Amino acid sequence: MSPRSGLIPTTAPVPAYHELKGRLAFVTGAATGIGRAIAVALARQGVRVALGDINLAAAEAAAAELGGGAVAVEIDVRQRASVEAAFARVLEQLGGCDLLVANAGVSTMRPALELTDEEWDFNFDVNTRGVFLTNQIAARHFVAQGKGCIVNTASLAAKVGAPLLAHYSASKFAVLGWTQALARELAGKGIRVNAVCPGFVATGMQSREVEWEASLRGVTPGQVIEDYIAQTPLGRLEVPEDVADVVVFLASEQARFMTGQGVNVTGGVYTT
């Protein structure tokens, strides 16, 4: 299926969410891919962003390119001490924080019956424990200051189990369970917690998955990509900006009555 040009992101003026101007955001996994696009989209709204990543050099390069007072912070979302130190650094460097985007994530691909304990733990440590730790540490600060907002990056694989990604799917289903429960606990304190569920997004993660899937299925990488597009009713691969624009919306006042949601941004791949 060929891309439908009318549905490709344009360079049209960015809608302005005026209340976001001057806000302070911490985005994890922000050195590349979806996280980086989220940092860019927030910065365009006048949000000052701290780009957190395990790859500090790449986060520094992304922050320098972004400008506008963006800073880079080293974080390993699997480790409580690292998350605490990183969040303290964000508060120090930005002078506060009112938005957390917990986006850092990893994937590996393996038939479920060949999966090792190590691979299971790696996916859960980054994708699930990482969301737990970053959300908890940021939310304590948000409760103390009486305002704040959280957006977690889950996945299409958090809504429907994906073959060869059973461990990844399980780790992302858990993110939605956590998001729903935390949202209900914090609603009375005026703090909203939502998640986005991207589909087949063209990033480094996808490039790695395409190679693994091609070799596990005995097809070419090009065939895997064609299959992704064929599964996508809107007819093209998703791009990081498709996700980033929805994250900005969820962070804005326009989404003031939304909490505990896992919002699909998939081009229609899965609609429930």
Ligand SMILES: NC(=O)c1ccc[n+]([C@@H]2O[C@H](COP(=O)([O-])OP(=O)(O)OC[C@H]3O[C@@H](n4cnc5c(N)ncnc54)[C@H](O)[C@@H]3O)[C@@H](O)[C@H]2O)c1
């Ligand atoms: N690409 C897709 O098709 C897709 C689809 C659905 C959901 N997602 C989710 O979107 C998020 C971003 O994925 P992406 O496609 O941009 O991937 P990516 O690999 O391009 O970027 C992930 C970033 O997270 C960082 N990271 C990895 N482990 C970390 C850790 N322990 N601590 C801190 N940072 C760490 C990496 O260094 C990298 O910069 C992930 O949560 C992923 O599961 C991606």
